Amino acid sequence: MSVVGNRELHQLTLTEQSAALSAGEISSVELTRHCLARIDAHDKTLNSVISVGAGAALEAAAVADVSRTEGDSGPLLGVPLVHKDIFCTRALPTTCGSRMLESYTSPFDATVVERLNAAGMVTLGKANMDEFAMGSSNENSFFGGVDNPWRAGTVPGGSSGGSAALVAARLASVATATDTGGSIRQPAAFCGVTGIKPTYGRVSRYGMIAFASSLDQGGVIATTAEDCAQVLQAMSGADPRDATCSADPVPDWLAAMRSVKDLKGLRVGVPEEFFADGLDEAVAIVVRDGLAELESLGATLVSISLPKQSLGISAYYVVAPAEASSNLSRFDGVRFGHRCEDPQDLTDLYQRSRAEGFGSEVQRRILIGAYVLSAGFYDAYYKKAQQVRQVIADEFDEAFASVDVIAGPTTPTVAFNRGAKSDDPVAMYLNDLYTVSANLCGLPALSMPCGFADGMPVGLQLIARAFDEERLLNTAHAFQQATGWHAVIPEATS
Amino acid sequence: MSLDKEEVRTIAHLARLSVEESRLEPIAAELSRVLEFVDRLNSVDTRDIEPMSNPVSSELVLREDVITETDEREQLQKPAPAVHEGYFTVPRVIE
Amino acid sequence: MSAAWECVIGLEIHTRLQTQSKLFSGAANAFGAEPNSQACAVDLGLPGVLPVPNREAVAHAVRLATAIGADFARRSVFARKNYFYPDLPKGYQISQMALPVVGPGVVECALNDGTTVQVGVTRAHLEEDAGKSVHDLLDGFTAIDLNRAGTPLLEIVSEPDMRSAAQAVAYARHMHALVRWIGVCDGNMQEGSFRCDANVSIRPAGSETLGTRTEVKNLNSFRFLERAIEFEYTRQVELLEDGGTVTQETRLYDPEADETRAMRSKEEANDYRYFPDPDLPPVVVDERFVTAVVEAMPELQHVRRARFVNSLGVAPGDAAILTNDRATADWFEAAVAAGAPARLASTWLIGEVFGRLKRDELNLEHIPLTPERFAGLLLRIEDDTISGKIAKRVFEALWESGDTADEIIEREGLKQITDSGAIDSLVDEVIAANPSQVAEYRAGKTKLMGFLVGAAMKVSAGKANPAQLNAALKAKLDI
Numbered sequence A: 001m002s003v004v005g006n007r008e009l010h011q012l013t014l015t016e017q018s019a020a021l022s023a024g025e026i027s028s029v030e031l032t033r034h035c036l037a038r039i040d041a042h043d044k045t046l047n048s049v050i051s052v053g054a055g056a057a058l059e060a061a062a063v064a065d066v067s068r069t070e071g072d073s074g075p076l077l078g079v080p081l082v083h084k085d086i087f088c089t090r091a092l093p094t095t096c097g098s099r100m101l102e103s104y105t106s107p108f109d110a111t112v113v114e115r116l117n118a119a120g121m122v123t124l125g126k127a128n129m130d131e132f133a134m135g136s137s138n139e140n141s142f143f144g145g146v147d148n149p150w151r152a153g154t155v156p157g158g159s160s161g162g163s164a165a166l167v168a169a170r171l172a173s174v175a176t177a178t179d180t181g182g183s184i185r186q187p188a189a190f191c192g193v194t195g196i197k198p199t200y201g202r203v204s205r206y207g208m209i210a211f212a213s214s215l216d217q218g219g220v221i222a223t224t225a226e227d228c229a230q231v232l233q234a235m236s237g238a239d240p241r242d243a244t245c246s247a248d249p250v251p252d253w254l255a256a257m258r259s260v261k262d263l264k265g266l267r268v269g270v271p272e273e274f275f276a277d278g279l280d281e282a283v284a285i286v287v288r289d290g291l292a293e294l295e296s297l298g299a300t301l302v303s304i305s306l307p308k309q310s311l312g313i314s315a316y317y318v319v320a321p322a323e324a325s326s327n328l329s330r331f332d333g334v335r336f337g338h339r340c341e342d343p344q345d346l347t348d349l350y351q352r353s354r355a356e357g358f359g360s361e362v363q364r365r366i367l368i369g370a371y372v373l374s375a376g377f378y379d380a381y382y383k384k385a386q387q388v389r390q391v392i393a394d395e396f397d398e399a400f401a402s403v404d405v406i407a408g409p410t411t412p413t414v415a416f417n418r419g420a421k422s423d424d425p426v427a428m429y430l431n432d433l434y435t436v437s438a439n440l441c442g443l444p445a446l447s448m449p450c451g452f453a454d455g456m457p458v459g460l461q462l463i464a465r466a467f468d469e470e471r472l473l474n475t476a477h478a479f480q481q482a483t484g485w486h487a488v489i490p491e492a493t494s
Numbered sequence B: 001m002s003l004d005k006e007e008v009r010t011i012a013h014l015a016r017l018s019v020e021e022s023r024l025e026p027i028a029a030e031l032s033r034v035l036e037f038v039d040r041l042n043s044v045d046t047r048d049i050e051p052m053s054n055p056v057s058s059e060l061v062l063r064e065d066v067i068t069e070t071d072e073r074e075q076l077q078k079p080a081p082a083v084h085e086g087y088f089t090v091p092r093v094i095e
Numbered sequence C: 001m002s003a004a005w006e007c008v009i010g011l012e013i014h015t016r017l018q019t020q021s022k023l024f025s026g027a028a029n030a031f032g033a034e035p036n037s038q039a040c041a042v043d044l045g046l047p048g049v050l051p052v053p054n055r056e057a058v059a060h061a062v063r064l065a066t067a068i069g070a071d072f073a074r075r076s077v078f079a080r081k082n083y084f085y086p087d088l089p090k091g092y093q094i095s096q097m098a099l100p101v102v103g104p105g106v107v108e109c110a111l112n113d114g115t116t117v118q119v120g121v122t123r124a125h126l127e128e129d130a131g132k133s134v135h136d137l138l139d140g141f142t143a144i145d146l147n148r149a150g151t152p153l154l155e156i157v158s159e160p161d162m163r164s165a166a167q168a169v170a171y172a173r174h175m176h177a178l179v180r181w182i183g184v185c186d187g188n189m190q191e192g193s194f195r196c197d198a199n200v201s202i203r204p205a206g207s208e209t210l211g212t213r214t215e216v217k218n219l220n221s222f223r224f225l226e227r228a229i230e231f232e233y234t235r236q237v238e239l240l241e242d243g244g245t246v247t248q249e250t251r252l253y254d255p256e257a258d259e260t261r262a263m264r265s266k267e268e269a270n271d272y273r274y275f276p277d278p279d280l281p282p283v284v285v286d287e288r289f290v291t292a293v294v295e296a297m298p299e300l301q302h303v304r305r306a307r308f309v310n311s312l313g314v315a316p317g318d319a320a321i322l323t324n325d326r327a328t329a330d331w332f333e334a335a336v337a338a339g340a341p342a343r344l345a346s347t348w349l350i351g352e353v354f355g356r357l358k359r360d361e362l363n364l365e366h367i368p369l370t371p372e373r374f375a376g377l378l379l380r381i382e383d384d385t386i387s388g389k390i391a392k393r394v395f396e397a398l399w400e401s402g403d404t405a406d407e408i409i410e411r412e413g414l415k416q417i418t419d420s421g422a423i424d425s426l427v428d429e430v431i432a433a434n435p436s437q438v439a440e441y442r443a444g445k446t447k448l449m450g451f452l453v454g455a456a457m458k459v460s461a462g463k464a465n466p467a468q469l470n471a472a473l474k475a476k477l478d479i
Helices: A014-022 A028-046 A054-069 A111-118 A161-168 A185-191 A225-235 A253-258 A281-296 A307-330 A346-357 A360-373 A378-399 A425-432 A436-441 A469-482 B005-014 B021-043 B073-077 C055-067 C165-181 C222-241 C287-295 C301-310 C316-322 C326-337 C342-360 C371-382 C388-400 C405-412 C420-433 C435-442 C448-459 C466-477
Strands: A049-052 A080-084 A122-127 A174-179 A194-197 A217-222 A267-271 A300-304 A405-409 A445-453 A456-464 B087-091 C005-016 C078-082 C092-096 C105-110 C116-128 C132-138 C141-145 C152-158 C194-204 C214-219 C250-254 C259-262
Touching: A014 A028, A014 A225, A028 A049, A028 A054, A028 A080, A028 A122, A028 A161, A049 A161, A054 A122, A080 A111, A080 A161, A111 A122, A111 A225, A122 A161, A122 A174, A161 A174, A161 A185, A161 A217, A174 A194, A174 A225, A185 A194, A185 A445, A185 A456, A194 A225, A194 A469, A217 A225, A225 A253, A225 A445, A225 A469, A253 A469, A267 A281, A281 A300, A281 A405, A281 A445, A281 A456, A281 A469, A307 A360, A307 A378, A307 A425, A307 A436, A307 B021, A307 C078, A346 B087, A360 A378, A360 B005, A360 B021, A378 A436, A378 B021, A405 A469, A425 B021, A445 A469, A456 A469, B005 B021, B087 C132, C005 C165, C005 C222, C055 C116, C055 C152, C055 C165, C055 C287, C105 C165, C116 C165, C165 C194, C165 C222, C165 C301, C194 C222, C214 C222, C222 C250, C222 C259, C301 C316, C301 C326, C316 C326, C316 C342, C326 C342, C326 C371, C342 C371, C342 C388, C371 C388, C371 C405, C388 C405, C420 C435, C420 C448, C420 C466, C435 C448, C435 C466, C448 C466
Parallel strands: A080 A122, A080 A174, A267 A300, A267 A405, C214 C250
Antiparallel strands: A049 A122, A174 A217, A194 A217, A194 A445, A405 A456, A445 A456, B087 C141, C005 C152, C005 C194, C078 C092, C092 C116, C105 C116, C116 C152, C132 C141, C194 C214, C250 C259
């Protein structure tokens, strides 16, 4: 078995893998084989991956190794990863966790995939997820639930449950993910890994199957903030195929974070509402410890109030279903996707193909979305929610006049047992209590592990001003330089 | 705000989802619960507030008027459930 | 039309914009390709695709707004109109609802009977077209061709300001000429580039309230528009007079039966659930863009027509013909710019050139004659180098060869004789050759002057300057 120093390859961070590759200590083929072997060994129980492309991965790895001998030396060259199965890939099927796309292969690569391919990364496979990214436990996947590597029978969070679980289990050092209301941060918190949702518009949405277009944003889950920055750097930047993708230049995040020594001068806003009713007490204690660590690194904690922020979840459950109901209309059984047997007429074709192709949570959200947009209810629901969204954004603006980042818990609880909340949609939705506001307002946010409660990981969330990912990454990096929570590997998969 | 069975039937048709008769009531109850939760929005005074439909604040970039796509019909129709001589097909529609 | 019932008509005109690519994708915007060969991933609404708007389509909206004196919205919003139909790939059409790109304007349209009608344009908005459903190709199936899906349309919505089919046709014709003139739309009605939906209702004469309207969709000729409105008017009058009511519905005009009938697929009331498209931030257009587009616009039709009359002295009737389309007006002005006297140029263009075009079934863009060589001919008429009659011979030669009028005149020796000595000797020759006619003339039969001029012209092979010849002959005979 390959080792670098005294550690096995999967125990290395992406940055360490990259260094070993460029030092010639290991080859990409070797690393890729190791990852594939780990998927083989552990994913039968985890179920974090929907499809694996071993042949193509080894080929890509061999190509990367040849490139390296020819002088190519990009930091991601030859590093294996898994893409959330919401990103379109030509080489592997793209299911979005749905029966609707059970056998769908996209004729094009998502911009994110295209860019990471161009950077020389090796795609191992596609990560499991809640169907169409709707869910907070990965229980809504047509391809089955995903186990949280920290404790069998608990959920990994969602919707990027597969991405978070496989990184936690070190099947790969990094996975792409998407976040519409917390879908990167909540599973990252539940699985004890680091996840960043960048500013809306930082990463192209082209080829990322839409759930709620004004909220969706692609990002990364890895074990460290540094690794997140490596991959995010390559994913970000203007895309002529996405009119909402920002033309702002992408700063050199890695260079910035590597020069950070402490957090002197950083003003960290701590909203009292994030610690109010609903937050599990054990989680609160761990998060407060994390905040104290920031303080010990030189940051100043500032108590702030965001009274409207708790309404984010209500606004979100109008806006997201509304957009989803429209985005999912294209799945009609005509040009691609599931078509029912022997349709009697056009209406039958539509209604049965969609009822058979979509799972119950997706159908529930489509119905809510259709309802809140329908004649007579638009103003009361959709327009109202978009107004409240503006109110929340104004509240953030005001807060950021006096603080640089806002910090608090990522989730109200640690990972719960499978089935615990699946009968109560509203209870499930409350998982997103602290995360949705960043999506509503397009702000960058990150979750990093800050300790354990009842033996399960706890996430600390950081939120920054739009396009200030640098502040998030620097803060998280300084924290991870001083602490070891991010380096703890679940025993079952160590 | 709560929904009744008939409203569920109407929106299910709008959304082209077949729903079994026996499921209409339970779905109405579920959706009503979600809407109840959403009704908290009414606690905010939103007079004179512009609705925010997208967090993007920069201007929309327009595309130059050039043809960039070529005929890829064969490739693009591969995932299609039913195709005949280059056409997608559906059960006969009567206008 | 009955005197007791007034007809109220509003039109929605769908113009397909002249662009290279589609409204939101880089696929070709062209008619007549193999089914689905011009429908790219974006047009098909495949999972993961996103729309990016075409700059030229927005520029076309600026042009229309300018041409009808309407506001161009500096900020407009694309919205989704949600409904299911197999030729609507995404399950929604990207259109504009609350904030359209073109605001209110007014156009004045001339009818054939010399009257005019003012029609308010409520709004015009950008939207993507749907694909095509072919129902009669396959047994039991409808075939879907999405080549047209995503092609850019500007839908121009009028106020219900028209009171007769003739007024509606006048408005439609006016808009048809206008969009072609400003280069927004090719106006090809057979290909569906310009099609009308007519909203028709009736009300008792003198009433101010609007009756229930029906919408007749997809009228792709002025004749069908006229017939459909007339049919609807009669149908509604009969309905109401029989004590019935008009149902608000969408109807189709069947040209073969010359009647309208309700569309089955549109029977159910739709709830389109419009909302701002979250994939597209508002279109915000700066002053520079608008100014650049407006400055590059052609002079508008009515402005140009007036200028032809007022500054160039063209007869009003001729000016109307010359400004029927931009190509003709441009050709005419190029000739004037090359020195052609405007009035002469208009007469010759409408008479000789058009005559020849008709005979040869050609149009102005595809003829060997250039405005410059045309001007060269007219200049020689103007300066008396050749007579009008010789000019027609030169014109024929100009049409066939690439030579200039001067070269032809020189080569064929067609230059007009203006030398008074030469003319005098011509006159002498004719007087000597026709003694009896000269005697009769001098005896008072002055009508013979024409015969003698003709004889002298014949001797000169048509080249003598007619005015000089006349004067010289008269002088010698009247001694």
